[in-house]
Amino acid sequence: MYIKTENEKFKGNKGKNMKNLKLFSSILVVFALLALGGDQLYAQAGKISGKVLDSSNSEPLPGANVTVVGTSYGAAASMEGDFYILNIPPGTYDLRAQFMGYDAMMVKQITVNVNRTTEVDFRLKPAVIEGQEVVVEASKVVQKKDQTSSIRNVGSETMNILPVESVGSVVNLQAGVVAGHFRGGRFNEVNYLIDGMQVTDALSSSGQSVSLQADAVEEVEVIKGTFNAEYGRAMSGIVNAISKSGSNAFHGAASALLGNYLTTHDDIYIGVRPEEITRRQDYKFQLSGPVFRDKLYFFIDFRHEDNKDVYNAVRYFLPDDISFYNTDDVNRWYSQRSGDSSYVASGWGVGTDVTAKLTLNATKNLKMQGLYIYNTGEGQGYSHYNKYKPDGRSIGKGNTHMFALTVNHMLSSSFFYEAKAKYSDGYGSSYVYSNPLDPRYISDRFDSGTGPGFAFGGMDRNYNIRNTYE
Secondary structure (H helix, E strand, O other): OEEEEEEOOOOOOHHHHHHHHHHHHHHHHHHHHHOOOOOOEOOOOEEEEEEEEEOOOOOEOOOOEEEEOOOOOEEEOOOOOEEEEEEEOOEEEEEEEEOOOEOOEEEEEEEEOOOOEEEOOEEEOEOOOOOOOEEEEOOOOOOOOOOOOOEEEEEHHHHHHOOOOEHHHHHHOOOOEEOOEEOOOOHHHEEEEEOOEEOEOOOOOOOEOOOOEHHHEEEEEEEOOOOOOOOOOOOOEEEEEEEOOOOOOOEEEEEEEEEOOOOOOOOOOOOOOOOOOEOEEEEEEEEEEEEEOOOEEEEEEEEEEEEEOOOEEEOOOOOOOOEEOOOOOHHHOEEOOOOOOOEEEOOEEEEEEEEEEEEEEOOOOEEEEEEEEEEEEEEEOOOOOOOOOOOOOOEEEEEEEEEEEEEEEEEEOOEEEEEEEEEEEEEEEEEOOOOOOOOOOOOHHHOOOOOOOOOOOOOOOOOEEEEEEO
16 A cells, blocks of 8 residues: 655645644554555646746736636635646646636636646736636647656547447557557566556466456556656556546436448358348446535446457367368268257457546545456457367456555645555456366367368366465
């Protein structure tokens, strides 16, 4: 377990810094108790900073009030006109600045990215009487002065318009990433995070032990090199997916997709019937909103997929059939064919993914989040060797549960900490029958791969089971 802290210092804040110093001893106690736990964990919030100035003479406006519209986040400008707002969840916001004797000003559509600082400056116009609020649109391209590495942040709004169905597809669209390889590196040189918590597979040290659906992601942060000191366990890249949260407004979506493959090449894609619209099935459901307004929010995302490959196998042979072609004498060739000649999808997969999240605003400065992720699936890959004997192949299965708790505490306008804990357990297997001594396993003598290069009998005998706990 790990605690992420952030402290900002500006001139004139000595009094606040002394107050924070008094709190430091108590924070050390918390850190000592929690930081011994384990994995490196990273913050999942961003920051807004800038200046509030007089538009006529560029003089600072100390005490000017800056607020994030529709939230409780805000700050007052310092004597030099500087302001900063910490601990803002990633997303798009409107920012308003107000000062007595000046027209209020609002900057709309400000994008806040995880672990980044968004710079916004205000120049307020003097007004003898209360004037109309000035509204401007934030620039889409913002110079990030604190960025020291090659980073790309992709928000949910951008993902909605991209032709992607997974977080992996979003990552592969980034420059320098090819099929999961960052800058030519290996798969096991990439570190994967969810809400700043490690989810890289502990057994293989590559890939993810648990994953989020793209619809459940608020933002994806992709770092492609020259990592800051806070990151570890990576040589080529970092992928950090931030999960969505509920809010005071109810949001919901549901969809169902049925599909099939259409082709005129029946000789290649045998057995594909145009009327088989259930060959590809995809069901999605998402709901979020308040349980208690301003206090407790929920978010639920569900997806179930049942997909069959475009390639069919033909059940000419069964696993206990015997064929012999291992001779040039055609009179000695022998083939036992007991199958029903039916078409069977050679590659297929069935999977279900669930994400659930509760967000509690215990106080104005204390927020707690509970996250649960469940992934399960099973399937088989395409096998050309088993084109005429689709039975007797091993089936890959897997499921993972992840529970996570995050506590975010703002001790002052310039200091906060985050404490996180997670537990996950995973199961994976590959076999034909769950019992390795099952009498339905047949002898090796039924294996027949001679002749035309296809299997005419036999059965997979690999048996693998793995359990992981983190």
